[in-house]
Amino acid sequence: MIYHLPSCLRFFEASHIPELLSAAGPAGLSVIEISASVGVDSVKISHILRLLATHHIIQECEPDIFALNRVSALLDSGRSFTECQSAPEKKYDAECAGVAALAALNTDELFKASAYFTDALLPSRETIPKRVALTGLFTRSNSTEPSVSVTPTPTSSTPTLLPPVSLAPGPVSPATQSLSRSPLARAQPVIRRLLSRSQLSGAVDDRLFPVSPPRVPTPDTGPVLAPTAFNLSQRTALPYWTWLETPENGTRLARFARAMAGTEGWMGASDAELCAFPFPELAEGALVVDVGGGIGSTTLRLAERFPNLRFIVQDREPVCRLGEDAWKIHSPGLIKSRRVCFQVHDFFKPQPMHDDGIKPAVFLLRVVCHDWPDTLARRILLQLRRAADEGAPNKKPTYLVIGDHLLPYACAGTKVSELKVDGGAEALQGAHWPLLANLGAASANAYWMDMTMQVIFGGQERTLPELRLLAQSAGWRLIRVARVEGSLFAHVVAEPGPLPSASALKIPTPSVAGLMTVGVEEEIPPAMVERGATPVMDMLGAARTLLRAGTGGKRGNSGERVWGWWMQRKAYADENDARRGPTGLVAEKEKSATTASPGGQGRGLLKKVSQYFGEGG
Numbered sequence: 001m002i003y004h005l006p007s008c009l010r011f012f013e014a015s016h017i018p019e020l021l022s023a024a025g026p027a028g029l030s031v032i033e034i035s036a037s038v039g040v041d042s043v044k045i046s047h048i049l050r051l052l053a054t055h056h057i058i059q060e061c062e063p064d065i066f067a068l069n070r071v072s073a074l075l076d077s078g079r080s081f082t083e084c085q086s087a088p089e090k091k092y093d094a095e096c097a098g099v100a101a102l103a104a105l106n107t108d109e110l111f112k113a114s115a116y117f118t119d120a121l122l123p124s125r126e127t128i129p130k131r132v133a134l135t136g137l138f139t140r141s142n143s144t145e146p147s148v149s150v151t152p153t154p155t156s157s158t159p160t161l162l163p164p165v166s167l168a169p170g171p172v173s174p175a176t177q178s179l180s181r182s183p184l185a186r187a188q189p190v191i192r193r194l195l196s197r198s199q200l201s202g203a204v205d206d207r208l209f210p211v212s213p214p215r216v217p218t219p220d221t222g223p224v225l226a227p228t229a230f231n232l233s234q235r236t237a238l239p240y241w242t243w244l245e246t247p248e249n250g251t252r253l254a255r256f257a258r259a260m261a262g263t264e265g266w267m268g269a270s271d272a273e274l275c276a277f278p279f280p281e282l283a284e285g286a287l288v289v290d291v292g293g294g295i296g297s298t299t300l301r302l303a304e305r306f307p308n309l310r311f312i313v314q315d316r317e318p319v320c321r322l323g324e325d326a327w328k329i330h331s332p333g334l335i336k337s338r339r340v341c342f343q344v345h346d347f348f349k350p351q352p353m354h355d356d357g358i359k360p361a362v363f364l365l366r367v368v369c370h371d372w373p374d375t376l377a378r379r380i381l382l383q384l385r386r387a388a389d390e391g392a393p394n395k396k397p398t399y400l401v402i403g404d405h406l407l408p409y410a411c412a413g414t415k416v417s418e419l420k421v422d423g424g425a426e427a428l429q430g431a432h433w434p435l436l437a438n439l440g441a442a443s444a445n446a447y448w449m450d451m452t453m454q455v456i457f458g459g460q461e462r463t464l465p466e467l468r469l470l471a472q473s474a475g476w477r478l479i480r481v482a483r484v485e486g487s488l489f490a491h492v493v494a495e496p497g498p499l500p501s502a503s504a505l506k507i508p509t510p511s512v513a514g515l516m517t518v519g520v521e522e523e524i525p526p527a528m529v530e531r532g533a534t535p536v537m538d539m540l541g542a543a544r545t546l547l548r549a550g551t552g553g554k555r556g557n558s559g560e561r562v563w564g565w566w567m568q569r570k571a572y573a574d575e576n577d578a579r580r581g582p583t584g585l586v587a588e589k590e591k592s593a594t595t596a597s598p599g600g601q602g603r604g605l606l607k608k609v610s611q612y613f614g615e616g617g
């Protein structure tokens, strides 16, 4: 029943008790006094605080008198209790409020999402609640019971930190109007779709709601993602980042941004550890681009430490706005000097050109890759790879620094020698018996983070081999790994490697089985996409592989599925050719940007493959 711990922690933080206890000092405060301020029954408060004290989060100095200790002192936002109560949306603006924001984020939407993890993975009859007592979202089919709102009415003495997740009717923002007809009408179609993933758990008949699989839109209308536990917990089909941007979540958005500042402790303090990158060796005025940089907490540290470098922090528009506002207060000089600037940029799109085409010296991706499943993380990395300088004998390339937790295995015996990454062996080195190779619970934070990424985004932390494969699939070669001492947070430095073709992403060796690449992301130059190009280039790669493999692809046996896939690709190719017309509409310049010319070389190859594998082959 450990799940009650984050629940109690949330109450502690959201009721601003850390700020009350901070003002009281080491003598602490009685639960009667705390109750008078917070407006919740003193016995309930004492039980919650005792549970926290039992876990050494606060201290019970005398019966029913509690004080902060070194752990809970971190949750003190630095604002007074009265300020927090009167303007909870400003609570995390204070400079030292990062950890409080991080705790609040974790014990609110992240904790709630975790409760739905199994429902997201196994939405079977057993795991889907037929009826949720208070919400009225799932009424029995023969029930006439009216739905009940889950929203408690806040009173002046029970301050709510954030707008509650309200299912009650009432005024709504335009963004949510379509979902807000009535609590039931609004929620049921979404939940039905979210909880009915036919492909995942057994027979379709076993579904409570046997309807078509849900579609959770992803950036850039990319592949459809399965709904995450977060989607289920918040009864939303919006991806987390989009959900954060809805007007009713303004406070959560700001809190998230501040929470990222609370993760600074994951980084080391020394130059050597700061992103594991030799920043002092960069040329005067070199450009560092902090991609998905949030409100710039990392860039701020780097910019203060390395005054000879320039920085761009890229993020979504509302986050850049928050960042600029924060920097105007905390470091106005840096913004004024234009040595650091914010840039609204979607990292799924091609990188903008910087300063007359100067390529960045470093792309920094701190706690970004782990937010995304491999297919989408690869897209981000590919965009950066395309914008990277490949370097020359006397010219350094653009480096990529990925900051994420690296998951060790729970056993020894990894073939570290195969990794050939500087520091890789140390990063994977395990402890010795009788300890678990990963030090067991002492390393839990990295695995907690992994689960958090899974429940919120369908993302994940990665092992070093997993990260290496991902980077390699997007044309990056890992060259160095540095762990922050005492933590599994790592900075991994990569340099441009060969840019693989899309088909190569899933075909390490030429074999027919390896051709099952349906659903693999295919990268087509944007100019070609605008003209309606479809994934023919990948087909050419596949065709070459089929020819090289030479066996096993015949129709009618194990090659049937490959054949189906192949024919689909062929249809794409024909479509492309039709669009281009007999002479081809693509300008010479664009043509040279593609890896193959589908109308010429492609046609010959298609013919060969068709002959060999099917039509008379």
Ligand SMILES: C[S@@+](CC[C@H](N)C(=O)[O-])C[C@H]1O[C@@H](n2cnc3c(N)ncnc32)[C@H](O)[C@@H]1O
Residues within 6 Å of the ligand: 219, 241, 260, 261, 291, 292, 293, 294, 295, 296, 297, 298, 314, 315, 316, 319, 345, 346, 347, 348, 365, 366, 367, 368, 371
């Ligand atoms: C986990 S935060 C990390 C922030 C920052 N790198 C740090 O370490 O504090 C991930 C960031 O990615 C940003 N993000 C999400 N989707 C994005 C997109 N499509 N384009 C650019 N940034 C995005 C979020 O707004 C968020 O600030």
